[in-house]
Amino acid sequence: MFRILPPLFAAFFLVTLAGCYTAPRPVVPYTGDPVVDGNANLAVAPEQDKALWEYRIAAAALRRGQTAEATAKLDDALARTAGALAPGAQAAKSRKLFGREETKPFAGEPYERIMGNYYRGLIYWRDGEPDNARALFRSGQFIDSDTENKTYSGDWVLLDYLDGLATRKLAGDGSDALARARASAQAQSRPVPPDYDAKANVLVFAEYGPGPLKYASGEYGELLKFTVDKSPVAFARLTVDGRTLELPPYDDVSWQATTRGGRVMDHILGNKAVFKQRSETVGDVALVGALGTAAYGTGKDSQNLAIGLAAVGLVSKIMSAATQTQADVRSWNNLPRYLSFGALRLAPGEHAAVLTFHNPAGRVLANRTQNFVISVPAPDVTTADADVLGDIVVIRSDLDN
């Protein structure tokens, strides 16, 4: 009888060590081009990760001026996200004891979803549809409205500010949104955005500093946490035609990521972790009991008891090992930390612009300076809409393209 136990333990260790086999991901050749590499990864990514790759590609493409690519990827990612959020089998599976959270289709944490809306909104504005841009800024603020602590609910400064600016440009008022933006800025001790200039025809969107990344904490990796790297850039400044436009950090994406409070999923993972711990303890106790009984017990009853305890111990240990407590740490890993905005009036023509990034001491980080040209087309006097020429949207990033 006692010969049974060693093979059982061996089987247990094999199972534990082997874990669950997953097919290896195809190797994607690295070219250093984030859009090319992103698309190569997207092609081989599992279905649940497609939106994640699309978001990453979109951000890289937008920074390089590949707006069509960014639009296509954002549209698809936002549609996938909307679909993922509805109750579905995959999401339900990720809540189960033996289901991993990362098997659910990626929709991102709220700050990631908001950034998807924000970027798409910038493109709508660039395409002459400020009301659709405003719709996405409103959706972004709506996504942020269910924080655990209501102090941090719907407190993105730029989303409200741009909502109001779009409204003002569409012959509306926009003062409510401006007041909300300023209140959020003051609550976060951030720079207060200026009054609107509805006649400003060049809108500059700047971003700098590395954005938040996720990691799993807790004994069983059940806690979702964020790493927030210190940004070497504290603010930016645009100089064009001898004029200076300050681009301070109106929004901190890391602040937004870390002020949402607990998730419902955290409770689910917490319960899984408790189960994992308890089943592991039960397994340990049962296996030690089985060994003790096997070593010191005599007679048929002892043998049966040892087998029973070993069975309970093994099943408990296997259940514990199979319980998936890891928080989903898939991150939109090329987001910025700070978002800024400035508006100015420029006459038709070519304007040389210099964008400088500054450290907290105000010193220019020379290796990050960007020189570029802002082209303002002349109004087409042959059309009836000559007086409603769209805004020029400039998107500049300190992050690697």
Added chain:
Amino acid sequence: MKTSTHRKLALLAGAVVTALFAGCASSGVKNPSGVPVTEMKADERGFVAGTGIESQDLVTVTDKMARSILGIPEITQAKTTPRVVLEPIMNETRFPINKDIFLTRIRTQLNQKAAGKVRFLARENMRALEREQQLKQDGLVTASQDPNVVQFKGADYFLTGKLQGMSARTSQGLSDYILYSFQLIDAATSEIVWEDSAEIKKQGLEDAAYR
């Protein structure tokens, strides 16, 4: 004794295998061959639905508006066929939309059902129309009428609209209400000669895995 031990061993092995497979449940794939394409009616609520603006809303709203416009005396009793220009609708909701699609559908519905009681002016094609007229005036192409006489019609009415929304979100889910309002504005007097609206409210629940 030996038989009993073997039975226990078999049971134990079964439990181990069951637990092992349960732990590996994530390796299963649902719908490995995908979901077949399903053709649906535009006014049908599909299995892929959200709280935003969808095709069934477009159909419901534009059908109602087209019927409503056809009943007003400015159209039915007009001495000369009224000319209408479509003005872009204003989107004040939190959902980006193709702003032309509502007015396009109202226009096609009216053109189908009004039997010539109303005409729409193709202002979005003005550039091409002007170019064509210029070619005729320059004698580069033939003209059936004197090209120097302005033939382009002026608008009697502007048809426009606005989408406004209210959204709410709690731990129980989210709710979106959208008011679709449309107006027909007299181009000469700025009077609103017709206005109608439709309201749609939707509620949804996000999976706990995303909350």
